């Protein structure tokens with residue numbers, strides 16, 4: 001049985017491989033990466049490092065050869081690029097007769113109104129059409145996405161948001177990685193979609209947890225989208241990124257990430273890492 005993880009030199013992929021190496025013999029493990037030289041430490045541990053670039057389909061034929069269970073980590077970039085890249089990866093998996101595909105998707109991908117969702121809908125559809133059994137790992141929000149806001153708070157700013165009372169099922173990137181590793185290393189070939197959420201919290205509730213860690217009040221400043229955009233611009237956020245951040249805030253306000261589910265806990269076989277612990281780690285990293 002040979003498992004392969006794409007994006008293994010990315011943040012999530014690296015954590016997935018690290019988790020797998022604790023339970024799966026390295027000889028059963030392969031990674032597909034754009035820059036094999038960045039995965040030298042994995043090769044030295046016995047992992048089969050293969051070159052695979054979703055922009056160069058020919059690399060994927062060799063990358064996916066002989067693979068039983070494949071985990072496609074979603075790429076970054078704009079929607080159109082990602083839809084094309086993921087489609088290329090799924091087609092290569094079909095050509096290679098891969099037996100099972102896991103894919104890092106987004107909570108409630110089928111109906112989620114957030115602007116990122118079309119990528120995940122299109123990719124899930126391509127995987128369904130391939131006829132290969134699958135697991136859709138529909139991740140909610142990484143707690144680490146809030147690092148910039150935490151940093152601003154550490155610098156004396158309030159917790160700035162235009163997300164209103166919208167709730168988010170934040171969980172740590174490491175928890176999502178461990179859940180993905182559990183699915184990939186499992187034996188199930190039954191197709192399933194997992195909604196992977198932590199406990200639902202509002203911005204105020206998250207800020208209150210940060211306040212508990214810092215031992216001081218963290219005021220929350222709720223603003224409208226235009227004000228949020230203006231503050232982001234004046235804080236130096238590049239122009240093309242500002243509408244992305246605003247789009248995320250407005251989607252959260254509309255409940256796009258308000259997905260309650262016990263799937264994360266079930267896949268982990270334990271409760272998700274407490275948000276306080278994840279926040280403490282973010283604070284420590286920012287202060288180190």
Ligand SMILES: NC(=O)c1ccc[n+]([C@@H]2O[C@H](COP(=O)([O-])OP(=O)(O)OC[C@H]3O[C@@H](n4cnc5c(N)ncnc54)[C@H](OP(=O)(O)O)[C@@H]3O)[C@@H](O)[C@H]2O)c1
Nearest residue numbers: 007009010011012013034053054055074075076140141142
């Ligand atoms: N739910 C959430 O809150 C959330 C938050 C952030 C990200 N995400 C999604 O989860 C994914 C993983 O997150 P992350 O934190 O690990 O992000 P990341 O570190 O930016 O990882 C992105 C990975 O995609 C790979 N990639 C990009 N273009 C590729 C291509 N043409 N062919 C093959 N691989 C390609 C990158 O390869 P290199 O290592 O060569 O650069 C990298 O490994 C992201 O890409 C994004 O789709 C979700």
